[in-house]
Structure formats: C-alpha cells, structure tokens
Amino acid sequence: MVIFQNIWWLLVLIGVMILIHELGHYWAARFFDVKIEAFSFGFGPRLFGFRRGETDFRFSLILFGGYVKMAGEQPGDETNDPRSFTAKPRWQRLIIAFAGPAMNVVLAVALVTGLYMVRYPKMPASEREAIVGHVVPDSPAAKAGIREGDEIVRMDGIPAPTWEDVFIREISNAGNPIPLVLNRGGRQIRVTVTPILDERTGVGFAGWSEQSEIQVSGYVPGVNAARNAGLIRGDILLAINGQPIRSSHKLNEVLTASAGKPVEILYSRNGVRHKTAVQPEKSTVTGEERWMIGVQLEPRLIMTRLSFPEALRESIGRNLKSATLIYKFLQGIVERRMSAKSLEGPIRIAQLSGEAAREGPEAFIGLMAMVSLNLAIFNLLPIPILDGGVILLLLIEMLMRRDLSLQVKETVFKLGFVFLMAVVMFVLYNDISKILPG
Incomplete structure (x- = not known):
C-alpha cells in the first residue's frame, strides 16, 4: 500500500513540475508566434482532448508530466513554415529553450514564498553562530584538534560563517584542506580540517555538528x-x-x-x-x-510569519543558497571530490514524496520546491536533448554565425540521448542498491 502511495505522490510531484516547465516553453513560443502543434498532458497515445486554433490540447495515456510540440522543433523536421521553431531568430529560440527551466525556478521561489508567509522557521539570535556542539571521536575534526564549544569565526576565507556555510564546504571538499579560525575561550586558534569521503553518503564528512537545542x-x-x-x-x-x-x-x-x-x-x-x-x-x-x-x-526554531515582500526576499535567498549547494555538489562529482553514489533517482524521490505527503502539505510543498529547483538546474546542463544542450548549440551557432549541419545535430542529439539513458540507469541502480540489504 505504501509503495502505491509513493508512486502516486511521485506522479503528482513530477507531473506538476513538468507541466509548469512545458508551460514556460509554450508561453515563450506563443509570444514569438511559433506554431504549436500540440500541448499534451502526459505522454504516449492520445486519449482525448480539444483543438483550439492550430493547437491540439490533449490528454495522453501516461499522465506523467507533458510536452509541447512545435513545428520544426526536432532535427530532421522539414518545414518551410515561417512560423516554425527553426525559422525563428536564434535569440528567440534560445529564450524559448530557457523559458522551461526558468518557470521551474519561478515555481520554486513561489512555493517557498507561500510557505514563509504561513510559517517561517527562524533561528534564535543566540544560536546563529557556528558553535561546535559535538565532535565525533577519531574524525577529521577531532584529528584537527577541534573541540566542543569552539566557535568557527572564519572558514575558508568566509568571516562569521553560518552552519549552512560550514555544511556546504564540508560536503563538497572531501580530501581538500579547509583552513579555519576558531574562537576558544576568547583566544583565536588556527587549524586545518580535511573532510573525508563518506562512502555511505558519497559526500565529505568532517565529524562535527552544531551546538543548538x-x-x-x-x-x-x-x-x-x-x-x-x-x-x-x-x-x-x-x-x-x-x-x-x-x-x-x-x-x-x-x-x-x-x-x-x-x-x-x-x-x-x-x-x-x-x-x-x-x-x-x-x-x-x-x-x-x-x-x-x-x-x-x-x-530549535522560532516559528513566525513573513509579509509578502519579506517572504519573497527570503525565498530568493534560500533558493540561491540551494542552487549554490547543487552546483557545489555537481562540481564535486566532476572533480571526484564527491561520489556519484549520492545521486538519487525516481525511486528515492518516490519515497521522499510519499513521506512528505504523509507528513502534511507543508512538507510536500517544500519538497516540490526543492525538486523543482533541481529539475531547472538539471535541464540547464549542457547535455544535448536537454534544454541546456539546445542552448549550447544555439550559442555555438551564434558564435559561428551559421547553422550546424543536420547530420552533426542528429549525431549530437543521439549521443546526448545515450548519455542521458546511462545516467537514468545509474541512478536507478543507485536507488535499488540503497534499498537492498547488504
């Protein structure tokens, strides 16, 4: 029963985000007068729908997100229609490609803004300093001489870091020395901690935690x-x-x-x-x-409510920090400072979706905001077949001042599809290996 609930809430979560994503492409394409042949709620064979003007608004068999079909969008589509996607100036096509991920960012900011207007978790002023509450024995922090009660007053050049700053640098710097300045009983002490790669989580681990109720x-x-x-x-x-x-x-x-x-x-x-x-x-x-x-x-947090301007400002700040963390995470994987085992796929997201839905609307909306931001950044990666790949090819053509050949585009998109499927298979394997015992 729990498995089916998880699957259902995953479909709701991903479905909403993909539809918002495709609405971004749709509105941008309409703005630039691109001929839109279909807007589908779901994938696969058409079940039913209606035609409005030249666009077929349809419900398809697999109600999992959706897509927008524009004339001349795919490499190899032959059309002389001046309203086709390929007939439009490259800068317009670039905006259309970027509009999908942009809408996912807007969704993330809007959801968090709404949450903060209802319930904003505020850290007590007395507990905002990065004070070490516990040091794991024989951990990198312990070996560096860090003790409980030490206050981190500077970390890797950052003055007065928060624990969020500490966390981001800890998980993304496995094997890299991090210089610290500590305040211990009024004395400043300089130490260096080198996080190790935690094989279980796939991220850096220093072995400390914050002091807080x-x-x-x-x-x-x-x-x-x-x-x-x-x-x-x-x-x-x-x-x-x-x-x-x-x-x-x-x-x-x-x-x-x-x-x-x-x-x-x-x-x-x-x-x-x-x-x-x-x-x-x-x-x-x-x-x-x-x-x-x-x-x-x-x-321990103090719960309060924010006005719309305050909530919007805090939401933008929160999403910027989350985007920085995602970037650091991807950079760490590329530079092999973090393990790709920490990547999570649809099975894990389904588990999180079910858990969040059972916990309540606030938790589910928060998860949707987080995943929506992740989806935006993932789609902007320069991988052919993703929006980021389309944007990259358009930028190359703008620099060259000519179109890439159809053969080159088809080859690049095929390679991108193979790479994307390999990533999907890897994260599925990752998810399954975390579930199976041993």
Missing part, C-alpha cells in the same frame, strides 16, 4: 520507540541519561553506548519539562545497523 521535527519510518514514548513534533530534547544534548550526534553516541537498554529522556514541551523512558530499537533505515529511538531532529 534540538527539537523533534518528525518520526523515522519503521522506528516507533519515540512515538510510543509520547514524544511529538516540537518537543525540545534537553538530556538523555543525564547527559545534555546539544546535537543529534550526541544523541546517537549515547544510544550506541546504551546497547539497547532503556534510556531516560528529559524534554521540554511548551516550556514545561518532562521525563520519559524510551526503549531504543535496532534499525538499518540509515544504511547501517544501529540503535535508534526514531525521531527526526532539527535545531
């Missing part, structure tokens, strides 16, 4: 210990077995040491402190077997 943001599927003990979303975890908790790593460390024995958790709910006994459960949901209580954690 942590609160329950949700439950881990299949692990019911915390739920059975009465912990709910919004509870702030203060201590476990008498040891203060200022990071998720500290919680995991104590749970590992408990070896399955019940643990006592001190937590705060609406300002009132409570204690509860929790029986840890052994799980492999993270890819390795370990003791868990089944809570998803996040730093």
Whole structure:
C-alpha cells in the first residue's frame, strides 16, 4: 500500500513540475508566434482532448508530466513554415529553450514564498553562530584538534560563517584542506580540517555538528520507540541519561553506548519539562545497523510569519543558497571530490514524496520546491536533448554565425540521448542498491 502511495505522490510531484516547465516553453513560443502543434498532458497515445486554433490540447495515456510540440522543433523536421521553431531568430529560440527551466525556478521561489508567509522557521539570535556542539571521536575534526564549544569565526576565507556555510564546504571538499579560525575561550586558534569521503553518503564528512537545542521535527519510518514514548513534533530534547544534548550526534553516541537498554529522556514541551523512558530499537533505515529511538531532529526554531515582500526576499535567498549547494555538489562529482553514489533517482524521490505527503502539505510543498529547483538546474546542463544542450548549440551557432549541419545535430542529439539513458540507469541502480540489504 505504501509503495502505491509513493508512486502516486511521485506522479503528482513530477507531473506538476513538468507541466509548469512545458508551460514556460509554450508561453515563450506563443509570444514569438511559433506554431504549436500540440500541448499534451502526459505522454504516449492520445486519449482525448480539444483543438483550439492550430493547437491540439490533449490528454495522453501516461499522465506523467507533458510536452509541447512545435513545428520544426526536432532535427530532421522539414518545414518551410515561417512560423516554425527553426525559422525563428536564434535569440528567440534560445529564450524559448530557457523559458522551461526558468518557470521551474519561478515555481520554486513561489512555493517557498507561500510557505514563509504561513510559517517561517527562524533561528534564535543566540544560536546563529557556528558553535561546535559535538565532535565525533577519531574524525577529521577531532584529528584537527577541534573541540566542543569552539566557535568557527572564519572558514575558508568566509568571516562569521553560518552552519549552512560550514555544511556546504564540508560536503563538497572531501580530501581538500579547509583552513579555519576558531574562537576558544576568547583566544583565536588556527587549524586545518580535511573532510573525508563518506562512502555511505558519497559526500565529505568532517565529524562535527552544531551546538543548538534540538527539537523533534518528525518520526523515522519503521522506528516507533519515540512515538510510543509520547514524544511529538516540537518537543525540545534537553538530556538523555543525564547527559545534555546539544546535537543529534550526541544523541546517537549515547544510544550506541546504551546497547539497547532503556534510556531516560528529559524534554521540554511548551516550556514545561518532562521525563520519559524510551526503549531504543535496532534499525538499518540509515544504511547501517544501529540503535535508534526514531525521531527526526532539527535545531530549535522560532516559528513566525513573513509579509509578502519579506517572504519573497527570503525565498530568493534560500533558493540561491540551494542552487549554490547543487552546483557545489555537481562540481564535486566532476572533480571526484564527491561520489556519484549520492545521486538519487525516481525511486528515492518516490519515497521522499510519499513521506512528505504523509507528513502534511507543508512538507510536500517544500519538497516540490526543492525538486523543482533541481529539475531547472538539471535541464540547464549542457547535455544535448536537454534544454541546456539546445542552448549550447544555439550559442555555438551564434558564435559561428551559421547553422550546424543536420547530420552533426542528429549525431549530437543521439549521443546526448545515450548519455542521458546511462545516467537514468545509474541512478536507478543507485536507488535499488540503497534499498537492498547488504
């Protein structure tokens, strides 16, 4: 049942994003008076529809996204129609190709703006500094001499970094030394940390985590210990077995040491402190077997609402940071500082879609915004058959001031298709290998 729910919500997620993407192409093509032969909701054989002017608006068999068919769009399409795609100036064709990814960016910004107008998670002013809350023993951070309570005041030339800045540089710099300036008890200390490549996640790992009060943001599927003990979303975890908790790593460390024995958790709910006994459960949901209580954690946040201008500004900033992270991620893979195993495909996205939908509209909309931004950036990669490949060929033709031959275009698009299918097969293999035991 869960599998079918995941598939359904994946179809909803991807379907909306692809339709928005194709609407971008459609509106741009209409603006430049390109003849549009079909606008399809879905792929495959036509089921039903209607014709408006020269365009066939159709519903097709596989309701998974959609496409726009423009006259003369594909290499080899022969047409003398002055309104065909190929008859238009290259700069107009470039805008039409760019309009699809641009609409995905607009969707991501619009969704996050709407979320922030309803519920904006704000970090308390006292916890915005990048203070180390936990250091994993024998990790790169520990070997560099970093201690709990150290404040990172400069990282790789960035003054007063946030933990988001720290995270981006950590995961994208496996094997690369990162210079740090720490504030330890009023003294400034210079150290260098070199993240290692985490084979499980495929990204850089330094072995530190932020100091912050942590609160329950949700439950881990299949692990019911915390739920059975009465912990709910919004509870702030203060201590476990008498040891203060200022990071998720500290919680995991104590749970590992408990070896399955019940643990006592001190937590705060609406300002009132409570204690509860929790029986840890052994799980492999993270890819390795370990003791868990089944809570998803996040730093304590203050929830507020933003006005439209404030929400729009914050949304643009959030999406710019996310785009930077995606770029760093792709750059890390190309430079072999990150593993391609960290790429996730439709199976994993289906799991995330189902989990987000079951958690609520806010989580699902947030996931849609994130995936929409990823789709925009992926489509802009200079791979023939994608929008980025079309844009690249148009730019080459603009520099050459002549068209590439039909044979060259067909060959390039065939190679692009083969490469894209290879990527699809790889991410599918990645997804399946993460599900299968061992």
